[in-house]
Amino acid sequence: MSDCCSSQKPEKIKRHSCPVHGQLCLQVAVSTIIHHLKSPWEYPLKDQAYYFCDDPGCDVVYFGEDDSVINKQLLRTVVGIKQQTDDAVICYCFGVSKSDAMNNPVANAFVIEQTKQGVCACATRNPSGRCCLKDFPK
Numbered sequence: 001m002s003d004c005c006s007s008q009k010p011e012k013i014k015r016h017s018c019p020v021h022g023q024l025c026l027q028v029a030v031s032t033i034i035h036h037l038k039s040p041w042e043y044p045l046k047d048q049a050y051y052f053c054d055d056p057g058c059d060v061v062y063f064g065e066d067d068s069v070i071n072k073q074l075l076r077t078v079v080g081i082k083q084q085t086d087d088a089v090i091c092y093c094f095g096v097s098k099s100d101a102m103n104n105p106v107a108n109a110f111v112i113e114q115t116k117q118g119v120c121a122c123a124t125r126n127p128s129g130r131c132c133l134k135d136f137p138k
């Protein structure tokens with residue numbers, strides 16, 4: 001589970017352009033998507049690659065190789081990077097908001113330490129399937 005934060009080289013992940021805003025997005029596991037869909041039994045996923053759109057201005061969260069899209073309205077998770085507010089969640093493993101990350105060095109250090117120890121669940125809890133730390137303000 002912890003390899004989301006260290007060993008996975010971004011170059012090895014497949015990319016595909018978002019059918020709505022057109023930018024290249026990274027592949028995401030179907031096992032990640034079903035943990036964020038509202039009533040996933042009503043939205044059977046196809047046997048194909050899916051991608052995560054990380055553009056804050058785009059309503060699409062996931063899309064398939066066949067250009068089918070899953071908008072944020074179809075999810076039960078509020079996707080932090082699609083929100084412009086400071087209370088948007090950016091670490092789903094420990095519930096850290098954007099303003100916590102900017103103003104609370106203790107919360108920040110906690111996330112960095114847990115991630116280093118592999119005590120995180122980004123691959124499942126983060127809708128992008130990738131490490132929460134990459135979304136932290138630098």
Ligand SMILES: [Zn+2]
Pocket residue numbers: 018019020021022023053054055058059060
């Ligand atoms: Zn998009």
